[in-house]
Amino acid sequence: MPERIYGIRHHGPGSARAVVRELSANPPEVLLIEGPPEADDLVRWVADDDLEPPVALLGYAVDDPGKAAFWPFAVFSPEWQAIRWAVGHGVRVRFFDLPYAFRVAPEADTPSPRSTPASGQPSGLSQGPRNSAGSQPVSPGWSSGLSHSPRNSARSQLEGVEDERVRPVDPIGELAAAAGYDDPERWWEDVVEHRGVPVFEAIAEAMTAIRETVPENPDDLLREAYMRSVLREERRGHEDVAVVCGAWHVPALLRKVPVKEDTALLKGRRRGKVAFTWVPWTYGRLASWSGYGAGVRSPGWYHHLFTTGDDVVPRWLVDAAGVLRAEGVPTSSAHVIEAARLAEALAALRGRPLAGLAEVTEAAEAVMCDGEPLRTELISRRLVVGERLGAVPDAMPAVPLVRDLTARQRSLRLKPEPGERALDLDLRQDNDLRRSRLLHRLRVLDVPWGERTAARRGTGTFREEWRLSWQPEFAVRLVEGGMWGTTVAAAATARVAARAGAAGTLAEVTELVETCLVADLAEAYPAVLAALDRRAALDADVHHLMAAIPALARTLRYGDVRRTDVSGLATVTAGLLARVCAALPSAAGSLSDEAARRLRDGMDGVHQAVGLLADESQRERWLATVGALAVRPGLHGLPAGRLTRLLLDAGRLDGAEVRRRLRLPLTVGTPPAHAAAWVEGFLSGGGLLLVHDEALLALVDDWLADIPADAFEAVLPLLRRTFGAFEAGERRAIGERVAGGRSGSAGTAAEIDPARAAEPLPVLSALLGRPLTTVQAEA
Incomplete structure (x- = not known):
């Protein structure tokens, strides 16, 4: 019965009111809703008060959960209100869109990410899922409002790439322009949301007129052929059938099409194995700016209009x-x-x-x-x-991993929330320690519910600061994570062990060692340590070896804070340090500027790591290597200066010896670039040394004053980089000492050259608009 086809706008509160009004006035025997037919068994959950919108139907391929799609519902969505009305009045509800199983069948994998899926979804008043690729975040699947554009794969949506086969058409924009509106959303509000009267026939006529002027989307034709076949089936058994679908499809459902044409179009389609469940959704992901094809710009406003x-x-x-x-x-x-x-x-x-x-x-x-x-x-x-997040009943069918996570969230009193919130954890507290482990384990499973933030100074190693924000697409990541285990701990353990076996570099393995620490994955340690031994034995690059030591040292140092067993790791760390000490002399020869910087950074990391190990024998071995390398002739200035600073900080050199070493590169005849690199390396640990050591500051100041003018421009970028890294207070203190004359070699006030001081006076006079004298400039 054509008059019972209600063409709606997805997530339109005016459409939702009109649909409920029409269904109440003319109750049907069967209600057909545009949506995935595999989710028919989940309709009954709409009657459960614990299923609170916004929620979404999540469909995924059983054999490849990365292929997934969402069908979101808000309280003001016409489909949601129609389903609730039908469930409350005992009317059978059936989804009648093209089965999602067609889209995850093997032949559905062949299109490139820039092409639309096999059951493409027009953005008009229609809905449908978008696939994700691999572990890409999955975007919601209904296409937008009254606009018509083919539904892209999730990867295309994330990259902002539109389908190239059919240019999108925006029916709302067309109708709004015809009515003299420059804002399609405002036109829709005036015509539908604020009128409060059904406009189904008028919208159907408008859609018919627009569809006659634009090319047909092959994906639309396939979906609409299936819709017509279901509609024919239901009409054979029932006299009164109501249909709620995107208005873009209404002309196709009213069109007289021979059965054989629809049958031929659907013939030979293969089906994949899919599963469906309800998952929480957010208004942020319902908004069109999030990339959601069927999104509306103002879901919070529409919620207010409806409620x-x-x-x-x-x-x-x-x-x-x-x-x-x-x-x-x-x-x-x-x-x-x-x-x-x-x-x-x-x-x-x-x-x-x-x-x-x-x-x-x-x-x-x-x-x-x-x-x-x-x-x-x-x-x-x-x-x-x-900032609204929906909820689903605890009894909702879900993969075991999701059930385990839900139970842990409840026991830890860590409720998912859509907006960002800060979480400060004290690892000395049992509950906070368990929270930290859960967040780290979820990150292993590519569920970054929490992001670490920079800790405040002075809070100690027992503090962690997080920024939490739950995203709906985590539901798909959890389904994918279910292949690794039935609990969060088991899945994270298996995932880390697999990553350790596949690691191609030593740095990847050492990162996993630290992951085992923070996530308390003790059962993954054997596999990770075995991979660490294997990679360390094969890797002869000293930079890789140095990069591996800091993570291992942190694991050894802070394992007791997290109550983690790290036995067996000390031997591996000692072996790596011995290899670094043996390889450094040969690696430090004939360095370019970039190689010297890389070596300096690596040595800094090792030096800090050795301090964490609290092993005197290893510290002595490292400092002996540093001491021998620091006096090596021909060593690049950057590592040479840095090594001297490390020895000074470690108490192996006194001030007099440091000043003697500093004079060597700062003497006349030494290339200024080499001297500047030495100073940069020496001072890269901070500027407090110059503040407190006046003799050292005098040496640097005298050297700067003696640099020839033709060489100063080549040295200046190095000096700016060095002094620019100092804290503002350090730079100020250094400037005050120099300005006060404390940097002179004799410790007397610095003399001012009147001729040089007068050079900028013309420019200053022009800037200030009045003539200046030398005395005024000094004041």
């Missing part, structure tokens, strides 16, 4: 005032009243039936935000988009 009966504008502005007050911005009820009046006045001037999002935003910015864009952006992030 608020009367006084939509005043209630919205009250919520906006609450957001500003929470951030310390004084906002009174008078602000709200004036903003509401301004929004209504703007709507009247523009001929709109009601004030829309544009009007309330402009009114709030002018009255409540004092014209400050950052405050308006805050309201947009908190209210227009919204």
Whole structure:
């Protein structure tokens, strides 16, 4: 029955109200919803109060979970409201889009990432999944609003690449332009959201007219052929069938197409094995800016429109005032009243039936935000988009890994949240230690729920600072992680062991050693240590060996803080250090500037690591190597200066010896570039040494003053890089000592050359607009 086909806009609150109104007035026997038919068994969960939107249907290939797609639902989504109505009234619901199993079949893998999947989804008022490739984040799958564009693979969406076979058409934009609107979203609000009356027939006529003027998408034809076949099947058994689908498909469902044509189009299609479940979703991922094809720009605003009966504008502005007050911005009820009046006045001037999002935003910015864009952006992030995360029942079918994670989140009181929040952990506390291990294990499984942030100074090694933000696509990563184990710990252990076996460099293995520490994966240690022995024996590059030592030293040093058994690692670390000490002399010869910098950085890392080991014999071996290398003739200035500084910091050289060594490269006849490299290496540990050692500062200052003018430009970049790395307070203190004359060789006040001091006076006079004398410039 053509009159019972309701063409809707995905995530349109006006469409949702109209659909429910029509279904209530004319209850059908069967309700067909555009969506994956494999998810029919999950419809019953909509009646469960613990299934709180926004949620999404997640479909994935059983043999390759990386092939996955989402079908998101918000409380204002027409499909969600139609399903809830049907479940509440005992009406059978059936999804009737092209099966997702067709898309994960073997032949569906052949298109390139730039091509649309086999069951392509137009962005119009239609829905459908997008695939992901490998472990790429999976984007949601319904295409947008009333716009028509083929649905791309997830990788194409992430790269911002549109399908090249069919240029996208935006029906909302076409209809809005025909009506004289420059904003398609505002046109849709005026025509549908604010009218409150069904416009299904008018939209169907508009879609029919537009589809007659644009090329057909082959993916659309395939999907619509399947939809018609299901519709025919249901009409044979029932007299009253209602259909809720994207308005773009309505003309195709009304079109008289011979059965044999649809059968021929669908014939020979293979099916893959797929599984479906409900997963939480967020309004942030429902927004069109996130890359979601069917997204809307303002899911939070649409939620407000749908859930608020009367006084939509005043209630919205009250919520906006609450957001500003929470951030310390004084906002009174008078602000709200004036903003509401301004929004209504703007709507009247523009001929709109009601004030829309544009009007309330402009009114709030002018009255409540004092014209400050950052405050308006805050309201947009908190209210227009919204920070809402859905929930699913505990009994929802899920892979064992997801069940284990849910249980651990509950026991650790670590609830997933859509917005970012800071988490400060004290590893001396049992619960915080378990939280840290869980977050590190999830990162092993490519689920970066938490991101480490730079710890505050002075908090010690028992502190960790995290920034948490749960993303819906983690559901797919967890499904993929299920192949490694049924619990988070088991899956992370297996994943680390597999990565250790496949590691191609020593640095990769040492990184896994530290991962075993922070994630407490004791059962993975044997495999990782075996890989470490193997890679260390085969790798003769001293830079690789040096890069491996810091992670091992941290593991040995902080293993007791995390209560992790790291026995057996000390022998491996000692062996690597011995090889580094033996290989350094030969590696330090004939160095380019870049090679010298790399060697300097590697030695810094080893030196710090040796300090963590607290092993006196290893420290002596390292310092002996450093001492011998520091006096080696012909050594590049950068490592030579750095080694001298390390010996000074370690107490192996006194001030007099350091000043003697510094005079050697700073003497006349030594190339200035070599001297500058030596100074850079020596001072790269910080500028406090120059602040406290006046004699050393005098040496550097005298050397700088004696550099010939023709060589100074070549040395200047090195000096800027050296002194620019100092803290602002260190630079200030050094400048004050030099300005006070303390850097002179005799310790007396520095003399001023009147001729040189007068040179910049013309420029200063021009800048200040008045003549200057030398005395005035000094003042």
